[in-house]
Amino acid sequence: MPTINEKLTEEIRTQAKALLANGTVAAVIGYSRGSLPMTVKPTVVRTAEDCGKLVWNSFCVLNLANYLPEVLKSVEPPRGPRDPKPEGPLAKVAVLATGCWSRNIVVQTQEHQVDPERVVVMGVASRGMVSRRKVEEQFAGREILTVEELDHDLVVKGADFEEKINRWSLVRDNCQTCTHPDPVLVDVRIGEPASERKNPNPFQQVDEIEGKSSEERWAWFTSEFSTCIRCYACRNACPLCYCPTCFVDDAKPQWVGKSLDAVDTGLFHLLRAYHCAGRCTDCGACESVCPMGINMRMLTKKLNKDVLNLYGVEAGMQPGSPLPLTTYATNDPQKFIVTEAKAVKEGV
């Protein structure tokens, strides 16, 4: 009896092969086996013969939308920056997408980074991706050699042990609180569609921090980000980060210092999160790739909460409508504004 993931892998291979063989797409973005347990490699498959490399499992933590603009460019005929766009339709690219990744493709379309006509979305309903860090914490001090996946359990094997653990308990925090596991765009359906999940409060972790005093929050912020080594993995894994020159690389003016000083790292994380305001889909790629295990997702999650409460928008859920910060309403909330009337009332 094949497991859910084995069935999905088989379906992905068949569909990708068909798309490449009949010339619908020039490339398929998916995952292939990684060299370490619990890892997979993002892979671009360009021939039907290579489709056997593709896999699907619970460790696909990176967001494949991140690679989409670059792969789309790679299948175009080469041209200079000022050369006109070639005539006729350009080659298409297929990409595997779960709920959050497909929402990122919507955001990339809204920001004119991706031509939706050229993208074939192979939609997979996400069952939640497993956090490698959580598994490693369970087996602290023991080397994990292989991890096999059953439908609802993981079988973790080392040199002298073999244990079965419940999969859901090891799923990443962002997947556990996710309410939209099914892709918003689907051109080719892989597996069965999933229904919306009910979650009374997806922002519980944010609320917990908000409930603290200003001093406690500052203490949390400084300790959480104190281990940052400024490797920028969080930025590089993010499908929203495509600026040719990132603000951290700017030297004139240098908004954020390049040192490991606590203020510089703090400002980097604040600005990185703020740049994702109204665009972040909480895919968790930033947190998954962090070598130091920093929960920088809390900052973007806080912004997601505010954008939802103030402007009623969840990024990528409404294809065709503008992004929340690229538009405005005449009756936007403005309680935060200091007014002269307030000044008189406060008796200053």
Add this chain to the structure above:
Amino acid sequence: MTSETNMTSETNETAPWEPKIIAFLCTWCSYAGADLAGVSRFQYPPNIRIVKVPCSGRVSENMILSALKSGADGILVSGCHPGDCHFISGNMFARRRFPLLSNLLEFVGIEPGRVSFSWVSASEGEQFAEIVKTVTERVKALGPATRLIKKIDQAA
């Protein structure tokens, strides 16, 4: 102002502490409002340092955080009233962004009241003076800024 300049001056034992507040004023309304306050001789605390910007929509999070990093005790961003923007909608976009930034700063432990926003038109000299008074009093109540300030001698 270079990014590494530390504005926190040595406090004199005899003089009481006075906050330094950076005010980003849009050139079309709030700057003119500040000008009118001066011409009309309305008194307001001398704690603000005015930075003239083309529009409140021009004020980016980089500027605000950079001012905080350099040791500013408070920030005031002021633009035209909604509907009066010289560029039609610059302040409307700003109005969407500002609460997100101030909420995020509060979330990481910056005291509420350090960063303020207001609308002042070119004819509101008196109101400008009132707002500066309120903002200065608020920042004074909070005391000198200690968070997110980069100190060069301690920098790694």
